[in-house]
Amino acid sequence: MIRRENITEITHFILLGFSDFSRFKALLFVVFLVIYVATLIWNLSLIILIRMDSHLHTPMYFFLSNLSFLDICYVTSTAPKMLFDFFQEQHTITLVGCAIQYLFFTTTGLTETCLMTAMAYDRYAAICNPLLYSSIMSPTLCVGMVLGSYMAGISGSVSQVCAILQLHFCGPNVIHHFFCDMPQLLVLSCSDIFFAKLLLAILALIFGIINALVVMISYGYIVISIMKITTAKGRSKAFNTCASHLTAVSLFYTSGSFVYLSSSSGGPSNFDRFASVFYTVMIPMLNPLIYSLRNKEIKDALKRLQKKGGYCGHHRF
Known part of the structure; x- marks a missing residue:
């Protein structure tokens, strides 16, 4: 604590986490540990598979490998401390x-929001302009979109952290959450939070609403293009190429909106904490499954890898 003009300024916080559920501490630890390890293994495996198989060296899987990397960083920003x-x-x-944790959490979260928008544009180009797809989604554009996503995420995150470091905290110092998040920090601040709340609103507009609109517009055009396909098989094939991304985007935006709209008051809520677990821990684990389970190209790549391994093993012995 630091004393300034008879005001005690808080420099440490207590993360309440799941201490209310002390009777289930061992069970919760095991569950969250399994989820975290599974998230690391599945996302890392997907990155390695995409890297090793030349058939997956396409814009869609380039974006997907970056999404898996972001999911690893995203869950690692909160899970180990929890x-x-x-x-x-x-x-x-x-x-x-707190500021460092929030920096990594928001950087990966905001970057992922932008990357999902880039992936929606990629699906739009693939379905609405299949003949021009290769020229539209050039390697230069793909790299530029990924770098732009990272730059946007870093910029949005740094601006929020700077706003946090300008705040003063005089007590209480209990954060009713398992990680440092802006709504809970604003409630604890004893200084003017108008600028911080205004910044949050602006970033929510830029990263949330605008990105969501771009995704919806892209899928609006995709639906129109799919409806123009005369055969049921053709429509099914076209839909399957974007179903995984649409599912991932829906989960990401729906859960994120629910968590932050419900916790905007900053008040303590056990339900909010468990809802945040789904948003921050479960979704990074689910993403590689969503993109892999019904993906024929991923399954074919796994088969090729198994054959290659079997061939090498046959010659080894």
Whole structure:
């Protein structure tokens, strides 16, 4: 704590996490650990598979490998600290630590929002302009869209962290969450939070509403193009090429909107914490499954990898 003009300024916070459920501490730890490890393994495996199989060296899988990388970083920004706190009596974190955690969390989250928009444009180009797809989605454009997503995410994140570091905290210092998030920090601040709330609203408009509109417009054109296909088989094939992305986008935006709209008051809620687990921990685990389970190209790549491994093993012995 730092004393300034008879005001005690808080420099450490207590993350309440799931301490209310101490009787289920061991069970929750095991469940979250399994989810975290599964998320790392599945996303890393997808990245390696895309890297190893030349048939997957296309714009869609280039975006997907970056999405898997972001999901690994996204879940790692919150899960390790949450798991570590299960064994601690005091779940403390410094203001600087809070800012660093929020920096990584928002950078990956905002970047993923932009990347999903780029992936929606990729699906639009593939279905609405199949003959021009290769020329539209050139390697230069794909790399530019990914880099632009990262730059936008970093810019939005840094601006929020700067706003957090300008705030003063005089107590209480209990965060009713398992990680540092802006709504909970704003409630604890004893300084003027108008600028921080205005910044949040602007970023929500830019990264949330505008990106969501671009995705919806892209899929509007996709639906129109699919409806023009005369054969049922052709429509089914066209729909399958974007069904996985549409499912992932829907889960991401729906859960994110629900979490932040319900927690806008910043008040404590056990339901909000468990809803945030789905948004921050479950979705990064589900994404590689969504993109792989009904994806024929991924299944074919796995078969080729198995054959290659079997061939190498046959010659080894």
